Amino acid sequence: MEYSDSTVITLLKQGSEKVFERVFKDHFKSLHAYAYTFMKDDELAEEVVQNVFCRIWEKREQLKTDGSLKAYLYRSVHNESLNYLKHQKVKANFEVYYTGQMEQQEDHSAKKIMANELERHIRQAMNELPQQCRIIFQLSRFEQLRYQQIADQMGLSVKTIENQMGKALKLMRLKLAEFLTLLFLIWINR
């Protein structure tokens, strides 16, 4: 049975475990994938998603009935991920050195290093996108959704999706331009 977002939210507020389970199972994979792009770790990504759903269940009476549920879930996962990373920042500062060393030991070929570097740069650029932009990019890229589908799920106009997607790639290109040029130079010099 298909419910509209507002119906689902109303049922959640009433404490329907069935609806809660349905929402979780419907969105888990995509939310997990979204969290993964931040966390780079399956377990941590699941923890982030679970945190979000735990809080939704605990505070279900306070859920807002208006707006897109999917957009809300993505925003929650996005914020939770950033919070987590913020808390880990100090720890990470210490780990960077070792991680860097390990990565260098693992991969010796310049090509592989550059490929890894590109991936790292893209990930960083993507994670620095504004939240809305980032979520829409995620839906388009990893869930392979059409603009219309994203618009429907997010409760936004197709024009907005178009703008946000353009903005996403524009920002990423600006951040990556230097690196991409360098990569190109290396490639033609081989």
Added chain:
Amino acid sequence: MSKSNNHISDDLLVKHLLGEATPAETAEVEEWLAADEVNLAHFNQLKRIWDESLQLANTSTVDEDAAYNRLQNRIKRTPDNGEAKVVALQPKKTNWLTIAAAIMVICTVGYLAVNYFNQPAALVTVASNDKVLTDTLADGSVVTMNKRSQLSYPEKFKGDTRAVSLQGEAFFSVTPDKTKPFIIKVNDVTIRVVGTSFNIKSRDGKTEVIVATGIVNVAKKQNNINLNPGEKTEIDNSKTGFSKQSVKGKLYSYYVNKELVCDQTPLSELVPALNAIYGANIVIGNKAIEKMPITTVFKDQSLEQVLMVIRETFKISAERKNGQIILK
């Protein structure tokens, strides 16, 4: 095309890249791309990012059913609606007993502290008993107590005076301090100095003060007198009046430095001193020799040696009889 260069938006390029563009838009983009290599490079960078970013996707297969079970376990673990109960760490009820106890403790500590800092310094009492005793006071003054004497003084001198009390005999060498007079109470006699040396002897109902250096003020009731070096006063405990006399020699200070300094000292003065020092019983058997003066220094000598000097000086004889030594 004139409208092409630089003015095509990334929005449209992305739309084209994702296959969302309308046929008209696609034509526009393709035209733009063909117009300049820079345009193509620009588009290729967007494409590259788009293509490469797919690698960031999570490729692992996650099972939402298992994940949901884990979530349920987690939610069930938190009691009642998952709403954690807020438990106050401390009962909010004001514990008046605790407050009262705290106030009591603070007051007690404060009271003890005030007492501790304000109390007069502990009084030290030193008794010399059967030997001569030298003691240094807190201000550096040195007191040599003769046998059977007792001195009381504070561990530290507080306030504007240095007050001590004495019984018996002692020689004081007082450290000068004009701001803090040194005051000795002997019976009802008060000796007041700022920095001198002098001897006080209080025996057999009489108090005797002899000054070695500096000026000493001796007071009893309304009377008082200033003594200079070489002067002494003798106060009868039962009388209030007193006067000063000059002394020659320093017979009084033998117990301090084992020196018996005679300077025109009549035999009648030397003999009691010897009796006191050596515990002897010397008597003068001839009134004519009582006033005869002697000038010498006996230093750490035996009674026999001293008697020999006296015999030689005065050309007299010393006759021992029933434990008495009679000088004739």
